Amino acid sequence: xxxxxxxxxxxxxxxxxxxxxxxxxxxxxxxxxxxxxxxxxxxxxxxxxxxxxxxxxxxxxxxxxxxxxxxxxxxxxxxxxxxxxxxxxxxxxxxxxxxxxxxxxxx
Amino acid sequence: xxxxxxxxxxxxxxxxxxxxxxxxxxxxxxxxxxxxxxxxxxxxxxxxxxxxxxxxxxxxxxxxxxxxxxxxxxxxxxxxxxxxxxxxxxxxxxxxxxxxxxxxxxxxxxxxxxxxxxxxxxxxxxxxxxxxxxxxxxxxxxxxxxxxxxxxxxxxxxxxxxxxxxxxxxxxxxxxxxxxxxxxxxxxxxxxxxxxxxxxxxxxxx
Numbered sequence: 118x119x120x121x122x123x124x125x126x127x128x129x130x131x132x133x134x135x136x137x138x139x140x141x142x143x144x145x146x147x148x149x150x151x152x153x154x155x156x157x158x159x160x161x162x163x164x165x166x167x168x169x170x171x172x173x174x175x176x177x178x179x180x181x182x183x184x185x186x187x188x189x190x191x192x193x194x195x196x197x198x199x200x201x202x203x204x205x206x207x208x209x210x211x212x213x214x215x216x217x218x219x220x221x222x223x224x
Numbered sequence: 225x226x227x228x229x230x231x232x233x234x235x236x237x238x239x240x241x242x243x244x245x246x247x248x249x250x251x252x253x254x255x256x257x258x259x260x261x262x263x264x265x266x267x268x269x270x271x272x273x274x275x276x277x278x279x280x281x282x283x284x285x286x287x288x289x290x291x292x293x294x295x296x297x298x299x300x301x302x303x304x305x306x307x308x309x310x311x312x313x314x315x316x317x318x319x320x321x322x323x324x325x326x327x328x329x330x331x332x333x334x335x336x337x338x339x340x341x342x343x344x345x346x347x348x349x350x351x352x353x354x355x356x357x358x359x360x361x362x363x364x365x366x367x368x369x370x371x372x373x374x375x376x377x378x379x380x381x382x383x384x385x386x387x388x389x390x391x392x393x394x395x396x397x398x399x400x401x402x403x404x405x406x407x408x409x410x411x412x413x414x415x416x417x418x419x420x421x422x423x424x425x426x427x428x429x430x
Contacts, residue, residue, distance in 0.1 A: 141244030171277030182288030
């Protein structure tokens with residue numbers, strides 16, 4: 118093999134090596150580019166799931182609150198009816214008492 | 225010569241391949257770190273959303289119950305007010321109707337006039353009655369009973385103008401500058417807030 122042939126072989130090898138590195142750098146750039154969109158997608162998906170769960174939590178609490186409130190109102194209505202019924206039995210005596218107070222109050 | 229050249233080119237390619245592997249490995253490690261950091265950050269954001277939602281949910285539930293309590297309390301108060309209003313109206317009617325029962329009314333009228341004169345501290349007070357009382361009340365007897373109650377002789381002057389009241393009297397000084405209003409209507413109105421408290425105690429024990 119002549120000296121020229123040897124140099125040619127080495128130059129070809131250098132070119133091949135440069136190509137290998139160039140390809141690797143392109144692959145690395147592709148990996149870096151891909152991660153940004155992956156992260157963005159993951160963020161959108163995770164936050165959407167969290168927001169959905171959050172909305173459900175609030176909706177469930179509202180429904181639970183309405184149920185408890187309805188129960189409370191029902192119970193309160195019964196208590197009020199009983200209170201008014203008891204008071205109605207005391208009306209006459211109370212009227213007497215008030216008339217007495219007007220009559221007896223220091224003038 | 226041939227094997228040395230071959231060895232040299234192999235070395236060049238081996239070094240390049242190794243460098244290429246490193247470049248890719250570094251990119252992968254870098255993206256892995258970025259991915260891990262992003263996961264932690266996204267997870268924190270999601271947790272904050274859920275945490276805030278829990279607080280919101282608790283507040284929403286509390287608000288529903290609190291509104292129900294408020295509404296029920298308001299309804300109860302309205303119904304109690306209605307009952308107390310009825311009782312007060314009946315009591316007022318009873319007091320005003322009492323003027324028609326002379327056996328009860330005349331002693332009461334005497335005490336109203338006596339108390340007004342006592343407050344006025346005037347020796348010749350001017351007493352105003354309503355139209356009915358002006359005709360049915362024996363003024364001499366009333367003056368005598370008032371003097372007896374005061375334990376002091378008194379000269380009452382009777383106004384010729386009737387007052388607009390269901391009963392009772394207005395006693396004034398001769399110049400009209402001082403007036404003690406002891407009509408049934410006024411007495412009831414003046415006592416109304418006290419009567420409402422008493423009605424509340426009696427009806428609802430409050």
